[in-house]
Amino acid sequence: MQTAAVRHRPESEDCYLVTTETMKLRLHTGRDVKEVYVHYCDVHEPLTKLKKQAMTLAGHGQVNDYWETAVTLPLHRAQYVFEIHGQDGEEWVYGDRGFRKNEAATYEDPNNYFKLPYFHAIDMTKSPDWVKETVWYQIFPERFANGDKSNDPAGVKDWNPSDHPGREDFYGGDLQGVLDHLDYLKELGINGLYFCPIFKASSNHKYDTIDYLEIDPDFGDKQLFARLVNEAHARGMHVMLDAVFNHMGDSSMQWQDVVKNGAKSRFADWFHINRFPVEPYDPQDPSYETFAFEKHMPKLNTANPEVVDYLLTIATYWVKEFDIDAWRLDVADEVDHQFWKKFKAAVTAI
Known part of the structure; x- marks a missing residue:
């Protein structure tokens, strides 16, 4: 059995809470494993109280198998080890200190158990039920539909099916174009609209934000956006905006x-x-x-309290004033974790 292929990360995607009393466990192994069991009990119980539960083969990768159980x-506390049976007849116990032979004495060693000292509800990922049933449609507003030619920027190109759009081209797409096609989207089975940035910016993609509190005039205005959200909600659709908080545009007042x-x-x-x-x-x-290396997108310092206050004001404004349902977090992996925790607290509080 390939022991080097076996891995498990506690308190991660391999070990997390699904309820205040239930913990989902996953184990990665090579594709040479026949059976996996987990032995577990309360952290403060004697190991003679261990329970044994089979894990299910949840899926195959190119070189790994994935096992899971709940x-x-x-009492909201856990300690556990894995019992692994290889197809070659080998049997191992895998725990926090590595591999041990599958024999009775192995289970008596308290130091080899993975531990989750307490199941804190505040640490659980709590996704709203509607998210789990949402089919999102990503809308790049400038290229979706031109519903109002009066707000077209200069140099707009014709909507020609044979044309190959250039990176800097404008075609005049706007929020009115989305509003005009809501019934079409609903017929497709869409119940979630994810908008790429709609705030004031210089480019066609709008990831170089100038003003986070204004709709880009090429797309429309706040009154039109409010109507769009209301009409989407009336059709059972949720609306998600793009939170571009890693950087802003070099045409912004702050950067200038x-x-x-x-x-x-x-x-x-x-x-x-x-x-x-x-x-x-x-x-x-x-x-x-x-x-x-995009010079038009200077990176924001989200460790600065002024920047944090500014961005959280934006995050809550569009929820409170326009009743949007979600934020998509752009370049989330390059923003510090402390900021995202504050962001989550601010938006979920309202």
């Missing part, structure tokens, strides 16, 4: 103040700046940090 402990005033700018600490002046930008020796 165990229930009414940094460009003009350098270290004296009141926004100098809003960004990750290596030296002043910040321009010109050299990707080989950048004066400031960005999303990737």
